Amino acid sequence: MFVENSAKDSSQFDLIVPVYNEEAGLPEFFNRLQALKLNCQPIFIDNASEDNSLAMLKEYPNALVIEHPINTGYGGSLISGMEAGNNEHIVIIDADCEYPPECIPELEKSLERYDFVHTSRFLNKSAAQLSNMPLLKKAGNRMISNAFNRLFDQQTTDLYTGCKALKRACLDRFNLQQKGFEHVLELAAKMVAAGYDIDEIAVDFRPRQTGHSKMLHASETVKYFRLLLRYARQFRAGKLSRP
Numbered sequence: 001m002f003v004e005n006s007a008k009d010s011s012q013f014d015l016i017v018p019v020y021n022e023e024a025g026l027p028e029f030f031n032r033l034q035a036l037k038l039n040c041q042p043i044f045i046d047n048a049s050e051d052n053s054l055a056m057l058k059e060y061p062n063a064l065v066i067e068h069p070i071n072t073g074y075g076g077s078l079i080s081g082m083e084a085g086n087n088e089h090i091v092i093i094d095a096d097c098e099y100p101p102e103c104i105p106e107l108e109k110s111l112e113r114y115d116f117v118h119t120s121r122f123l124n125k126s127a128a129q130l131s132n133m134p135l136l137k138k139a140g141n142r143m144i145s146n147a148f149n150r151l152f153d154q155q156t157t158d159l160y161t162g163c164k165a166l167k168r169a170c171l172d173r174f175n176l177q178q179k180g181f182e183h184v185l186e187l188a189a190k191m192v193a194a195g196y197d198i199d200e201i202a203v204d205f206r207p208r209q210t211g212h213s214k215m216l217h218a219s220e221t222v223k224y225f226r227l228l229l230r231y232a233r234q235f236r237a238g239k240l241s242r243p
């Protein structure tokens with residue numbers, strides 16, 4: 001299914017960035033973002049950071065900064081960001097530069113042809129090129145991506161990606177409820193259930209240089225599998241999206 005671009009805002013897009021304790025990495029992220037001179041509305045969600053992130057976000061020109069007084073999880077941040085924006089094209093990227101901000105123009109442009117596009121850290125990559133990614137992260141991602149593909153008839157190589165683009169109109173077809181990293185799975189499952197297949201563009205992955213990942217990948221993967229099976233049942237029963 002393909003949603004026609006609305007005439008309203010075809011040139012500006014919403015750039016949603018979830019942020020939790022990223023003060024060390026934000027200067028690089030900001031520099032690289034500004035160098036791109038994007039026609040976007042940056043929407044930064046500070047998820048109750050305990051460091052100086054919030055103050056730094058407020059300094060960024062023309063940014064819409066959403067403050068969470070308490071931490072609502074990664075997914076909670078994205079839900080807030082989606083609700084706050086109103087441009088038809090939405091791009092989501094992390095603040096830690098693990099996904100290069102330089103991929104944003106191509107990612108946003110891909111919405112001229114597709115409704116839902118994941119960046120993939122695995123597409124067209126040799127094992128050597130992936131050697132900088134922790135083994136558990138790689139294995140967990142591959143397992144969950146393969147299971148998702150079988151259950152939802154997709155061909156994604158990177159279900160866990162935190163960098164993606166979608167059309168706002170797609171969101172009319174379902175509600176998002178997951179507040180943690182399960183958000184990734186919920187969005188993918190509900191998009192596919194609503195008829196929007198996942199397309200992909202390749203992206204280079206660079207492990208974060210500052211701070212540390214706050215995602216517990218092994219235990220998250222177990223949770224993902226249970227939820228995946230639940231969504232698959234609902235998908236088969238036609239209960240995952242609105243007509």
Ligand SMILES: Nc1nc2c(ncn2[C@@H]2O[C@H](COP(=O)(O)OP(=O)(O)O)[C@@H](O)[C@H]2O)c(=O)[nH]1
Pocket residue numbers: 018019020021022047071072073074077093094095096098162212213214215
């Ligand atoms: N872990 C975590 N990250 C959050 C949260 N809220 C926003 N984020 C942001 O979500 C992005 C992904 O988090 P990260 O810990 O790097 O996960 P990973 O890339 O999967 O290892 C980063 O930009 C974080 O700053 C939260 O509650 N927990």
Ligand SMILES: [Mg+2]
Pocket residue numbers: 094096098208213
């Ligand atoms: Mg990260």
